[in-house]
Amino acid sequence: MRFSVHKSDILDVLSKVQGLTGRKSSLAITETVLIKTVDSGITLMATDLESGFEGTYPAEIETQGVIAINARKFYEIVRDYPNDNLILKEVDNRWIEIGDEKVFYHIVGMNPDDFPDAPEIEEIAFFEMDSRTLKKMIEKALMIGGGSSDDKRAHIIGVSFERKITGDEKKIRMVSTDGSRLAMVDCRFDAGFELPEGPSILIPKKALNEVNKFLEPIGDVKIGIKDNNLVIKKDAETIIVRLLEGDFPQYSEIIEKEDGHIIALEKGKFLMTLKRMSILSSEDYKAAIFDFSKKKLSISAANPELGESKEDMDIDFEGDNMKIAFNPRFFIDTLNVIDGGTVILFLSGEDRPCLVFDRDDDSFLSAIMPMRV
Secondary structure (H helix, E strand, O other): OEEEEEHHHHHHHHHHOHHHHOOOOOOHHHHEEEEEEEOOEEEEEEEOOOEEEEEEEEOEEEEOOEEEEEHHHHHHHHHHOOOOEEEEEEOHHHEEEEEOOOOEEEEEOEOHHHOOOOOOOOOOOEEEEEHHHHHHHHHHHOOOOOOOOOOOOHHHHEEEEEEEEEOOEEEEEEEEEOOOEEEEEEEEEOOOOOOOOOOOEEEEHHHHHHHHHHOOOOOEEEEEEEOOEEEEEEOOEEEEEEOEOOOOOOOOOOOOOOOOEEEEEEHHHHHHHHHHHOOOOOOOOOOEEEEEEOOEEEEEEEEOOOEEEEEEEEOOOOOOOEEEEEOHHHHHHHHHOOOOOEEEEEEOOOOOOEEEEEOOEEEEEEEEOOEOO
8 A cells, every 4th residue: 555645634634533443442443534536636544433423635646455554543544744745555464554755663563454333324315405504503502511521411411403393493402411401503594405304312512512613614514314324524524423322311391481580781781790790609519599589680609618799780680589509610601602691590489490592683592590599
């Protein structure tokens, strides 16, 4: 096997697959990228056994072949290589030579036959959507992490992906939770849009994070679901994600906006107040008291190890006084993914979640549960 490739054609993708190949696994072969020669160039593959990536890139092929090479070391070689053109050649016993007469590497490869097979995905119904829109949806859904590292509950480590078709209204929805809060983001399509029907699925959060790295702010992507796999295609690249088994909790009651108080706040001012009130928080003392009274919101925090803080805000509130404990960090996370300048807080009781959304864009909603103190 011998081929030459431009550094600029593969550097970016080698950087992006590090999230897959750098993950701990019992199989050393998953730390490699598999490189195959094809008529149009080379195909590069990477996997962490839950997600798989495949992309085809231009190269000049002298002799055909396939190699498996350590992904981290290959990326570092390509990244720091002084020239744009790299020559790779396989020699005896799976050793690989990279370079020219001035810069030369002789590194060991692995047996490409040990590389896990990619799922065979055929006859799949794709739908197309804007890559930037999907990227923003994922970022908002991943505002909520996967909980503790030992939490294996599917609805905590996964994001619900739903296709909703009601008459002429068609949309996809992503919902995530960590048990203390919920994030919901919608993307609506025109009536004539072809959206294949199908059940809700659970996508691993860590896999969605890897998918997000490959999404560009321009262009379209194709999305398909077949058997137990989510497939995302763009240009000459394909990502296949193995879905989680399990059910996402019913959340319709949590997001209801009936019989409550609507409070409009300037996002920037509210965000800075929350940041100041979270300065004294710690792992053991995360709560702040939100005291809603006529025309005023007082937020206070107390930490026996550090001290106390309190700040007042003028708000348009005429209801009965309410004191509710929340984690201010959850509000900060929510405000950071809202684009508009005015946010709405919807409150329906001291033991009910606070709903937070953009006044001018109802495609995203966050539900934050009160804390017990």
